[in-house]
Amino acid sequence: DACDDNDVPSLYWLNTPINGNESWRKQNEGFTHGQWNFPNGGFALVPHTGGGAADFHSFSGNGLPGTLDLFLNCTNFSKLNLSFWYFKNQNGFDKFEVYLSRNGGFSYDDTLITLRNSVAGQYGPVWINHILQNVPVNNSGTCIIRFKDFGDIFGTNDTGLDDVSIS
Secondary structure: OHHHHOOOOOOOEEEEOOOOOOOEEEOOOOOOOOOOOOOOOOOOOOOOOOOOOEEEOHHHHOOOOEEEEEEEOOOOOOEEEEEEEEEEOOOOOOOEEEEEEOOOOOOOOEEEEEEOOOOOOOOOOOEEEEEEEEEEOOOOOOEEEEEEEOOOOOOOOOEEEEEEEEO
């Protein structure tokens, strides 16, 4: 629920870059705190649930990546389930990927999922739930789940991420 109240990062989240058009922000704080340059064609991301969602400024990202990392201590777990809601308002040339590192970010050996848009051929606001089961974390105390958006050089609407859950 971090983005329900304010921007992340926190002890468990890292946003790279910290600000600028390639940064992740709470959906209504990008222009005030994130130093986003251009509006998104009047588009305003509406959270899936709660008071906020993570928003990547694809509209002005110009194909440049931005990452949102979740740090996990999985010492007592060989596998986990990851659930999240992903939003893309228009088909575009965005690419959104989720990676796993078991060694504190020195390498990301597994690409867990690659998404191009919410529903191929469908326009309009669509939140889609993605559930990744039995993700092998191998009892690592230094796991990182990396959410990475590459932006869109053709200026479609922003990417949203909400209700991230680990079990």
